[in-house]
Amino acid sequence: MATHDTMTDAKPDTPPLLQVEDLKVHFPLPATGLLRKSAGAVKAVDGVSFRLAAGQTLGLVGESGCGKSTTGLAVLRMQPVTSGRVIFEGADITAQQARTGTFRRRMQMVYQDPYGSLNPRMKVRDLVGEPLQVHGMDKNPGEYRDRVASLLKTVGLLPDMADRYPHEFSGGQRQRIGIARALALEPSLIICDEPVSALDVSIQAQVVNVLQELQERLGLAYLFIAHDLAVVRHLSHRVAVMYLGRIVEIASRDELYRAPLHPYTQALLSAVPVADPVVERARQRIVVQGEVPSALKPPPGCRFHTRCPQAMAKCRTDDPPLQDLGHLGEGRAVACHLHTVSGSIPLKVAA
Amino acid sequence: MSTPLLEVKNLTTRFRTERGELTAVDDVSFSVAPGQTLAIVGESGSGKSVTALSLMRLIPDPPGRITAGQILFEGQDLLQLTDAQMRSIRGDRIAMIFQEPMSSLNPSLTVGMQIAEPVNLHRKMPWTQAFEVAKGLLDKVRIPDAASRLQTWPHQYSGGMRQRTMIAMALACQPKLIIADEPTTALDVTVQAQILDLLKELTRETGAALILITHDLGVVARYADHVAVMYGGRIVEQAEAGALYANPRHPYTRGLLASIPRLDSPAGQRLVPITGQPPDLARLPPGCAFAPRCQHADAQCSASRPLLRTLEPGHLAACHHDHAIDASPAATQAA
Numbered sequence: 001m002a003t004h005d006t007m008t009d010a011k012p013d014t015p016p017l018l019q020v021e022d023l024k025v026h027f028p029l030p031a032t033g034l035l036r037k038s039a040g041a042v043k044a045v046d047g048v049s050f051r052l053a054a055g056q057t058l059g060l061v062g063e064s065g066c067g068k069s070t071t072g073l074a075v076l077r078m079q080p081v082t083s084g085r086v087i088f089e090g091a092d093i094t095a096q097q098a099r100t101g102t103f104r105r106r107m108q109m110v111y112q113d114p115y116g117s118l119n120p121r122m123k124v125r126d127l128v129g130e131p132l133q134v135h136g137m138d139k140n141p142g143e144y145r146d147r148v149a150s151l152l153k154t155v156g157l158l159p160d161m162a163d164r165y166p167h168e169f170s171g172g173q174r175q176r177i178g179i180a181r182a183l184a185l186e187p188s189l190i191i192c193d194e195p196v197s198a199l200d201v202s203i204q205a206q207v208v209n210v211l212q213e214l215q216e217r218l219g220l221a222y223l224f225i226a227h228d229l230a231v232v233r234h235l236s237h238r239v240a241v242m243y244l245g246r247i248v249e250i251a252s253r254d255e256l257y258r259a260p261l262h263p264y265t266q267a268l269l270s271a272v273p274v275a276d277p278v279v280e281r282a283r284q285r286i287v288v289q290g291e292v293p294s295a296l297k298p299p300p301g302c303r304f305h306t307r308c309p310q311a312m313a314k315c316r317t318d319d320p321p322l323q324d325l326g327h328l329g330e331g332r333a334v335a336c337h338l339h340t341v342s343g344s345i346p347l348k349v350a351a
Numbered sequence: 352m353s354t355p356l357l358e359v360k361n362l363t364t365r366f367r368t369e370r371g372e373l374t375a376v377d378d379v380s381f382s383v384a385p386g387q388t389l390a391i392v393g394e395s396g397s398g399k400s401v402t403a404l405s406l407m408r409l410i411p412d413p414p415g416r417i418t419a420g421q422i423l424f425e426g427q428d429l430l431q432l433t434d435a436q437m438r439s440i441r442g443d444r445i446a447m448i449f450q451e452p453m454s455s456l457n458p459s460l461t462v463g464m465q466i467a468e469p470v471n472l473h474r475k476m477p478w479t480q481a482f483e484v485a486k487g488l489l490d491k492v493r494i495p496d497a498a499s500r501l502q503t504w505p506h507q508y509s510g511g512m513r514q515r516t517m518i519a520m521a522l523a524c525q526p527k528l529i530i531a532d533e534p535t536t537a538l539d540v541t542v543q544a545q546i547l548d549l550l551k552e553l554t555r556e557t558g559a560a561l562i563l564i565t566h567d568l569g570v571v572a573r574y575a576d577h578v579a580v581m582y583g584g585r586i587v588e589q590a591e592a593g594a595l596y597a598n599p600r601h602p603y604t605r606g607l608l609a610s611i612p613r614l615d616s617p618a619g620q621r622l623v624p625i626t627g628q629p630p631d632l633a634r635l636p637p638g639c640a641f642a643p644r645c646q647h648a649d650a651q652c653s654a655s656r657p658l659l660r661t662l663e664p665g666h667l668a669a670c671h672h673d674h675a676i677d678a679s680p681a682a683t684q685a686a
């Protein structure tokens with residue numbers, strides 16, 4: 001498989017903050033039948049590579065079952081890895097575990113569900129301060145109190161909210177509590193798994209803005225996992241599109257949204273309605289048929305060929321590697337037979 | 352405009368809860384013409400789903416009750432009908448598509464049975480014939496290999512296919528009105544586009560009216576002819592879709608449009624969020640429900656409730672300040 005090692009997210013001499021190499025996460029199926037034959041495995045993540053520079057946001061998008069959340073969990077080392085490497089701040093952390101790994105001070109997570117992810121029996125002070133307690137940073141009560149207060153202020157909450165319980169807060173406020181908790185140990189990377197999708201429309205922007213401000217102020221990097229392409233565009237510097245366990249396209253934000261190359265990226269963008277009837281009426285839409293096939297038995301050849309409006313004979317048999325297409329933009333890579341280093345095949349025009 | 356198919360007048364639905372009586376739908380009026388799509392848009396707790404259930408008279412009583420208003424469907428007030436009369440309309444002339452296709456399909460009946468049931472029930476068609484109709488309907492909603500699919504079970508279907516099945520059920524008796532409550536919220540975006548395109552195409556074919564309940568302003572822009580924006584149980588703005596987006600008049604509508612990132616908005620620009628949070632229906636302020644979050648709010652707004660007024664023909668808004676606020680589409684430009 002052709003690699004894209006030359007792909008750079010930052011200056012060539014700065015090593016990336018996070019580097020994921022050929023990551024695979026397979027879930028073996030329980031053996032069945034008399035002979036206990038192995039029934040194979042669900043290849044949730046099947047050869048994913050990307051880099052994320054310090055202070056930047058990499059958006060990871062795709063539909064349900066594409067492996068984006070599993071990728072996030074594997075990076076956090078909360079999910080055993082089948083093969084591949086996760087390199088964070090220069091160290092290979094693949095063999096470490098989330099509970100014991102020293103890297104976890106520097107890498108935190110914000111979850112999707114602001115209701116399920118906060119212990120209802122803990123006060124906000126303890127929710128936000130728990131990471132400090134775990135790492136023995138709560139020895140001086142005065143300092144601890146101040147630290148929690150300043151964390152709450154950082155995310156736009158009031159310090160005196162520390163004595164309340166999660167149920168007293170709205171969804172957007174709870175998500176801020178989750179962010180304050182993630183910030184407690186001054187991480188360099190936060191994995192955000194659908195952090196705004198459970199929130200009401202009018203509240204989403206509040207949380208999006210908090211994330212953006214924190215990045216500017218603290219130099220945080222985000223691995224931003226989401227299905228909402230507009231939110232991802234708004235927050236990301238680079239975007240990777242996943243389909244059935246693979247990255248099919250990765251590019252800078254502007255290039256990916258302005259001129260998507262992979263037919264799946266094109267279909268995905270085309271499917272998202274824009275909140276403007278005039279724009280909508282003028283839009284050329286690409287509609288793909290069918291639904292995402294089961295990850296249990298991904299199609300042979302290109303995994304997208306069963307739904308691809310551009311599929312050729314080759315696509316049914318040959319699995320296209322993710323190829324670095326530097327001539328189309330810095331760090332741009334696509335896994336599609338239409339686009340190779342030697343050039344692109346013109347698209348079929350819809351009848 | 353031709354005579355509306357459905358005309359809702361001053362609909363009010365109240366619920367008795369532990370925290371006192373609350374008004375989930377408050378004095379709501381709108382109408383839908385044949386072949387048209389009306390989108391009712393709002394956030395959680397805005398009353399949009401309760402409005403849909405009220406139209407179908409599916410409000411659980413107790414604790415809920417429709418306390419006032421008229422629901423004129425083809426000139427007949429649905430609120431005056433007996434339960435038996437209402438049952439004969441539901442699934443026949445008015446059909447509903449729910450958000451969660453898994454829990455709205457019966458897991459212990461075959462797909463064919465569930466689609467054929469309304470035909471058997473309302474058209475008094477023998478089962479064998481009803482199954483033929485069901486097969487045609489599965490074809491129509493583009494479920495491949497329809498004949499053999501009749502004998503399959505909902506659990507064998509993906510989310511998108513379940514929602515197609517729901518649409519087939521809804522279309523079974525060629526309804527005049529289809530109410531779809533967040534029909535694609537649980538689905539992936541490429542499937543959402545397929546399902547909504549299909550629904551729109553089928554309603555266009557049959558001339559049925561569609562009431563589309565959603566929180567997604569993009570979906571509204573793509574599929575709706577008319578829009579009603581709900582907030583705190585009331586309609587705060589109502590207009591033809593083009594007019595609503597080109598010139599939103601209510602501060603809430605403007606705020607919503609400014610707060611969502613769009614695929615075509617200048618990237619990197621800061622969003623303008625609506626501060627605060629949606630209202631608690633049990634503790635609505637005495638004045639305008641949006642006043643605590645509104646930058647234009649003054650003493651009048653917190654004291655008295657603005658009525659829905661016509662600003663231009665077909666464009667209504669419930670705001671004390673709608674003439675004071677600059678009518679230029681500043682909010683959409685900022686979005």
